[in-house]
Amino acid sequence: MHLPEYYEFCCTVKTVAGHDVLESIPELLSKMNSKKTMIITDKGVELAGLVKIVTDAISENIEIGAIESDVPPDSDVRVVNNLSKIYVKNGCDSIIAVGGGSVLDTAKGVNIIVSENSDDLMKFTGAGALKRKLRPLVAVPTTSGTGSEVTSVAVIADPERNKKMAFSSLYLLPDIAVLDSRMTLTLPDFLTSQTAMDALTHAAEAYTCLSKNPVSDIHAINAIKLITENLLNVIKNPTDKEGRLALATAANIAGMSFSNSMVGMVHTLGHSIGAVCHVPHGTCMSILLPYGLEYNMHKTGEYTGELLYPLAGDKVYSKTPKSKRPEKAIEYIRDLNQKLCDATDGRHPVCLKDVLDRDGNMMVPEDKLPEIAKTALGDGSIFYNPEELDFDDILKVLKFAWSGEKLDRSLWIHKNSFKNQESL
Amino acid sequence: MLPESFNFMCPSKTGSGFRALDQLPSDLVAINASHPLIITDKYCSGKYTKTIENAFKCSEMTLGIYNGIKSNSGIETVSELAKIYNNNGFDSIIALGHGRIADIAKILNIVVSGKPDDLKELAGVDKITSPLKPFVYIPVLNSDGREATGDAYLDDEISFSSNFLMPNIVCIDPRIITEESPYKVINSAFRALTIASESYTEGDNPLSGAYEHIAIEFVMTNLKNVVENSYKEKKRFSKLNLDTTESKERICLVNASIMSGYIYSNKPQGISEKLGYAISKKCRVEPGIAMGIVLPYSLEYKANRKNYDLEKFMLPIAGLDIYCSTPAGQRFDSAIGQIRYLQNEFYSITSTEVPRTLEDAGLDESMLSEIAKEVACDDYHEATCFFILEHAFYGKPVLP
Amino acid sequence: MGNFATLQPGGRPLVRFYLAFMLWFVGRAIQAAALVDPNVRKEFNDLPDDFSFSLGAAFNGPQMAIGKDSNGKVKYLGKNSNIVPQVKITIKSMEALFLLFTFRESTPVANSRERMTVEGNLSHACACVRILDIVQVYLLPKPIAKLAIKRYPKWSLKKHTINRLLINLRAIIGF
Numbered sequence: 001m002h003l004p005e006y007y008e009f010c011c012t013v014k015t016v017a018g019h020d021v022l023e024s025i026p027e028l029l030s031k032m033n034s035k036k037t038m039i040i041t042d043k044g045v046e047l048a049g050l051v052k053i054v055t056d057a058i059s060e061n062i063e064i065g066a067i068e069s070d071v072p073p074d075s076d077v078r079v080v081n082n083l084s085k086i087y088v089k090n091g092c093d094s095i096i097a098v099g100g101g102s103v104l105d106t107a108k109g110v111n112i113i114v115s116e117n118s119d120d121l122m123k124f125t126g127a128g129a130l131k132r133k134l135r136p137l138v139a140v141p142t143t144s145g146t147g148s149e150v151t152s153v154a155v156i157a158d159p160e161r162n163k164k165m166a167f168s169s170l171y172l173l174p175d176i177a178v179l180d181s182r183m184t185l186t187l188p189d190f191l192t193s194q195t196a197m198d199a200l201t202h203a204a205e206a207y208t209c210l211s212k213n214p215v216s217d218i219h220a221i222n223a224i225k226l227i228t229e230n231l232l233n234v235i236k237n238p239t240d241k242e243g244r245l246a247l248a249t250a251a252n253i254a255g256m257s258f259s260n261s262m263v264g265m266v267h268t269l270g271h272s273i274g275a276v277c278h279v280p281h282g283t284c285m286s287i288l289l290p291y292g293l294e295y296n297m298h299k300t301g302e303y304t305g306e307l308l309y310p311l312a313g314d315k316v317y318s319k320t321p322k323s324k325r326p327e328k329a330i331e332y333i334r335d336l337n338q339k340l341c342d343a344t345d346g347r348h349p350v351c352l353k354d355v356l357d358r359d360g361n362m363m364v365p366e367d368k369l370p371e372i373a374k375t376a377l378g379d380g381s382i383f384y385n386p387e388e389l390d391f392d393d394i395l396k397v398l399k400f401a402w403s404g405e406k407l408d409r410s411l412w413i414h415k416n417s418f419k420n421q422e423s424l
Numbered sequence: 425m426l427p428e429s430f431n432f433m434c435p436s437k438t439g440s441g442f443r444a445l446d447q448l449p450s451d452l453v454a455i456n457a458s459h460p461l462i463i464t465d466k467y468c469s470g471k472y473t474k475t476i477e478n479a480f481k482c483s484e485m486t487l488g489i490y491n492g493i494k495s496n497s498g499i500e501t502v503s504e505l506a507k508i509y510n511n512n513g514f515d516s517i518i519a520l521g522h523g524r525i526a527d528i529a530k531i532l533n534i535v536v537s538g539k540p541d542d543l544k545e546l547a548g549v550d551k552i553t554s555p556l557k558p559f560v561y562i563p564v565l566n567s568d569g570r571e572a573t574g575d576a577y578l579d580d581e582i583s584f585s586s587n588f589l590m591p592n593i594v595c596i597d598p599r600i601i602t603e604e605s606p607y608k609v610i611n612s613a614f615r616a617l618t619i620a621s622e623s624y625t626e627g628d629n630p631l632s633g634a635y636e637h638i639a640i641e642f643v644m645t646n647l648k649n650v651v652e653n654s655y656k657e658k659k660r661f662s663k664l665n666l667d668t669t670e671s672k673e674r675i676c677l678v679n680a681s682i683m684s685g686y687i688y689s690n691k692p693q694g695i696s697e698k699l700g701y702a703i704s705k706k707c708r709v710e711p712g713i714a715m716g717i718v719l720p721y722s723l724e725y726k727a728n729r730k731n732y733d734l735e736k737f738m739l740p741i742a743g744l745d746i747y748c749s750t751p752a753g754q755r756f757d758s759a760i761g762q763i764r765y766l767q768n769e770f771y772s773i774t775s776t777e778v779p780r781t782l783e784d785a786g787l788d789e790s791m792l793s794e795i796a797k798e799v800a801c802d803d804y805h806e807a808t809c810f811f812i813l814e815h816a817f818y819g820k821p822v823l824p
Numbered sequence: 825m826g827n828f829a830t831l832q833p834g835g836r837p838l839v840r841f842y843l844a845f846m847l848w849f850v851g852r853a854i855q856a857a858a859l860v861d862p863n864v865r866k867e868f869n870d871l872p873d874d875f876s877f878s879l880g881a882a883f884n885g886p887q888m889a890i891g892k893d894s895n896g897k898v899k900y901l902g903k904n905s906n907i908v909p910q911v912k913i914t915i916k917s918m919e920a921l922f923l924l925f926t927f928r929e930s931t932p933v934a935n936s937r938e939r940m941t942v943e944g945n946l947s948h949a950c951a952c953v954r955i956l957d958i959v960q961v962y963l964l965p966k967p968i969a970k971l972a973i974k975r976y977p978k979w980s981l982k983k984h985t986i987n988r989l990l991i992n993l994r995a996i997i998g999f
Contacts, residue, residue, distance in 0.1 A: 004936075004937075005937070006937045007937070008937075008938050126943040126944070127914075127941040127942070127943055128941070166946070210932060210933070210935075210936035211936040211937075211938075262936070377947075377950060377951075377954075378946065378947025378948075378950050378951070379946070379947070379950070380942075380946040380947075380949070380950065382950060383932060383935050383950075383953065384932075384935070384936060386974075387974060387975065388973070388974040388975035
């Protein structure tokens with residue numbers, strides 16, 4: 001196992017997972033001295049009937065002070081301020097966030113305001129701005145991808161100042177993450193595949209990027225294994241409770257993994273495509289992952305090769321010679337993407353040019369690629385990528401990902417950094 | 425397949441490796457602490473105070489250091505420390521060393537975080553309900569992992585157990601992880617191996633899986649080297665700690681112990697662990713060593729008599745490559761074989777100081793039934809415990 | 825109370841002096857590079873006017889700041905600048921900064937070992953790091969620079985000789 005010269009690992013969240021664990025929320029909240037809780041969620045989650053399952057699980061000794069479903073797809077400081085007022089007015093003392101990334105980010109923002117008793121979120125941006133534990137926060141994820149229930153960051157937009165505020169502190173980690181298989185049972189197939197590939201990307205990048213460490217490594221391997229063993233079954237058989245729980249758990253441990261080891265260029269490019277062309281995050285991740293692994297292969301091929309075990313199983317791993325494992329692992333990821341594409345009638349695209357919006361228009365026109373590359377240079381995750389990336393590098397990689405061709409690694413040989421690729 | 429429900433929590437931040445202590449001042453500031461009291465014993469303060477002082481240079485912090493912890497320190501020490509803590513306005517606690525030091529530090533934390541007469545009320549399991557003062561733990565090579573758990577023992581009557589007692593930060597620095605007697609090292613490592621293995625083979629909890637895997641793999645790949653190195657003739661300059669491989673191997677063992685502490689706080693005790701403690705009370709052998717002796721037999725019992733599928737156990741024991749190249753069906757036996765191999769090696773390397781069987785350990789055979797009676801529980805009846813003990817006594821594998 | 829003592833760890837004057845000197849030199853070299861190197865100039869041009877960033881160690885360790893004035897001219901602002909930098913790169917301890925400036929840990933490695941924090945606009949911070957990377961290549965001999973950055977760039981002979989000489993000279997003389 002790879003032991004870096006120095007590493008840190010921290011995930012203070014208590015994760016509770018199972019088929020009917022929502023029922024344990026009241027007890028967990030009481031242990032944290034909470035009596036009245038506020039549920040924050042969004043319209044989609046509420047319409048899917050998931051909030052009802054949560055409220056039904058909350059028994060008498062915890063009172064529900066408010067249920068607010070007014071969270072937009074991108075968390076917004078006005079909503080945060082608004083919800084904070086409701087929290088205070090109704091005398092709540094804890095939050096249950098039911099939903100995906102934006103719901104949780106909003107809940108984290110509300111928790112800062114009500115715990116620090118302030119009305120200006122801006123004061124708490126930046127490292128080290130939060131110095132003490134916030135009020136109790138329970139996260140109930142309704143997708144199996146982002147892993148945001150175990151990450152210590154939150155991004156909240158401030159449209160008036162035209163700014164995105166980034167918060168980062170270990171105190172932003174929820175106290176408890178509740179993974180209940182009922183919460184993801186109704187997730188449509190294409191969203192299931194996208195979010196699961198998002199989690200798989202977290203794990204694969206965590207395993208190959210600069211801050212990898214023993215804990216993040218094993219979490220990553222276990223996450224990939226859970227996904228490859230369950231994803232296709234769940235797509236074919238959406239009510240498979242066991243499979244749903246496995247995917248939710250995989251997303252959770254992949255989240256712990258990447259939030260401690262950070263992620264690299266797949267996220268650099270993915271964030272930028274999302275920012276420029278509004279392509280869903282999971283879609284970008286699944287398309288770009290093979291390219292990221294290929295681009296970094298001369299530096300991290302050994303690690304990519306080890307991913308063949310969770311992707312393909314012990315038999316394939318032991319049969320494949322060591323030097324062939326990295327390519328084989330990437331082949332398995334492409335193959336998985338293709339199978340998901342077939343199983344969802346093309347709603348899980350395998351290259352950027354096939355990404356279509358609801359009206360069937362191409363979401364990433366080829367002439368947008370330079371703008372995406374420019375945006376990518378300003379994404380923080382670029383630091384954690386094992387290999388340097390400049391504008392030209394990014395543009396070339398994007399072109400391959402656009403057309404769906406395999407990355408031609410010989411294009412980089414002249415930069416002399418690829419010369420040690422044979423030394424694997 | 426995943427269990428019906430499962431959970432895990434580790435509130436501690438682990439920082440491990442090169443210059444870890446240098447990060448401590450800014451990590452302390454991040455948890456709102458700037459005036460820590462270091463609690464340790466004479467041995468550690470003599471050896472490591474300079475290193476700690478160096479790490480805090482330029483931090484503008486003033487440190488307090490108390491080095492009066494002894495193996496029998498009790499409530500008087502806690503009271504003395506509480507006075508020092510309050511009179512000097514400290515705001516956080518750093519425990520440096522193993523065993524008793526961490527116990528006293530945790531209990532001090534209960535005292536200084538609330539009312540002085542809290543101690544009796546808060547004794548027991550999960551009685552503490554809110555966070556205590558920032559608490560940092562700096563392990564040494566013979567830390568056995570109990571320091572990183574939520575347990576603290578004051579005396580035979582009063583003990584505490586709560587996740588709030590777990591350290592906020594565990595800081596593993598190679599400059600503090602220096603050589604120790606092989607017997608003590610093996611004791612801590614076998615304890616870690618036992619706790620991790622029993623947890624790994626009991627259900628498939630993917631949340632704790634990483635910690636279990638690491639603890640097992642680190643012990644299996646590094647323990648033998650660390651033990652052998654301590655018998656090697658010392659090279660010149662060995663005191664300067666320049667050999668990074670040796671230092672890294674020791675770091676791995678401490679990582680394993682700390683991980684076992686995290687696991688311990690999340691799981692009920694396993695049978696080998698219980699037996700180990702009971703055995704060590706009856707003969708002159710440390711609990712960790714006794715656990716190590718019992719472990720292969722209790723795992724064989726699980727696999728061969730309770731029909732658990734434990735083939736996966738070989739993955740952390742032998743590593744990915746060997747696991748994959750070993751045909752399914754041979755994996756569990758091969759894994760147990762590797763643990764036994766290690767034990768037999770230690771028997772000879774340490775000139776029989778580390779026993780292979782309970783008979784070697786000097787346990788009287790007549791004690792077995794007494795121990796079995798003491799440890800018996802719902803999952804493991806008296807007869808079963810006796811069965812495992814008997815096999816461990818003679819070193820006789822449990823066959824299907 | 826014979827078991828209790830107070831420790832006052834104190835500072836490291838020599839290390840502090842060395843780091844202050846290195847930061848001073850790097851700062852002036854950035855100012856020079858903004859005039860000489862087209863890539864550095866371009867990075868600065870893309871940053872907003874009145875932009876400034878600082879690099880230094882936590883706990884009142886040595887600092888340096890670089891800023892653009894309203895005419896877009898890049899200036900080394902010294903160690904005690906009164907302005908609040910828009911991007912603040914802080915190394916968690918002076919020891920870690922010392923590792924960085926004795927080339928035992930590269931910037932990416934220090935970052936991956938969580939030894940630094942970045943405050944402010946991240947995309948601007950990315951530009952700052954790229955500028956620092958280029959300047960390091962100018963200031964350091966190739967074998968050392970290779971340790972400090974991820975990929976050693978392929979530069980023309982002119983860049984390697986004339987530009988390098990100019991930047992070093994300007995950094996020493998200070999214009």
